[in-house]
Amino acid sequence: MSERKQGRRSAQSAEQTKCEIMRVATELFCELGYERVSLRNISEKVGVSHSLIRHHFGSKEKIWYAISDDLHNYMETYLRTVIDNIPANATPSIKLYSFSVRLLAHMLIFKQPIQLIADAVRQEEALIDYFIGTAGEIEAIVNGIADEYNNDHPDTPIKIWEIKWQMLMFAHGAASLGPFMMETWSEETDDYQRCLLNHWQMFNSIMAARFNVPHSDILSPEKVKDLVYPMPCHEECQS
Known part of the structure; x- marks a missing residue:
């Protein structure tokens, strides 16, 4: 050789x-x-x-930062995928609705990002500060859509961070309080995926109402994972 x-x-x-x-x-x-x-x-x-x-x-800290960088890059790519799959001629309401409910679906299926964020809150400030940012192309696009929405609905404006906060609460609840989620719907099912769908549907209903989404445009998947776009593995991590 x-x-x-x-x-x-x-x-x-x-x-x-x-x-x-x-x-x-x-x-x-x-x-x-x-x-x-x-x-x-x-x-x-x-x-x-x-x-x-x-x-x-x-060091352990450098491993953590490497993982965080990798997840950040992955999520940036995934967010771009979500945005690219929203019809360009959709209204700001539909764009924000679709973006938020599909992103939560991903967070419910792939729990590691929210688990790392939740753990970082309990650690040094440097760790959680690493996750909180307002710069970047994706952030600018979403903020731009929010500005369009607020221009169209001056009497009921939205704050993107409030939507983010709701998303984080729903994602973290499913990731850390699974037994309580299962108990909530124990009388109708013992299937985890069905309970996860019910959990997502609660957020879906809130977002649909918040953005006045027509009934015909409200998503109604059979499983949460049906809303998640496929993503290729990182080439350097493939065998």
Whole structure:
């Protein structure tokens, strides 16, 4: 084998190891919380040496930031996907409604972002500050749609952060209080996915009413995951 091929294979192996470290660390941070996870916990579960993790990342904090960066990039791409799938000629009301209910659907199915955010609130300010931002192209697009809506509805303006807050509450409730969610609809079903759909429907009803969405435009999926757009895996993390 040539030195070039050996070098390429070595680089791919190193990248796969880094991805596996991040995957395991994400699971541990979500399950146990940042403070209760150590580099040794991560190394034991991944099956690599403590020193190898330090070689790739340096510290637990740097692993957390790498995970956060990765999730941020993923969510930026997903948000763009949601926006791109909303008809350009839709009214601001429909755009905001579609964006909010589809984004919550994603957050209910893929819980790790909200779990990390909730844990970050309990940690150093630097961690939660990392998640709270008002800059970026997606933020500007959503704010622009909100401005259009407020221009059309000056008597009932909306605040984007209030919509975000409602979304966070619904996402975190399903992620951290699953048994209570199941108990809420225990008389009609014991199926988790059905309860998750009922939970999403509560938010859906609130958003549909808030944005005066015509009945014909209100989404009515059979499962929450039906509202989630497929996303490719990161190339560097594929085998």
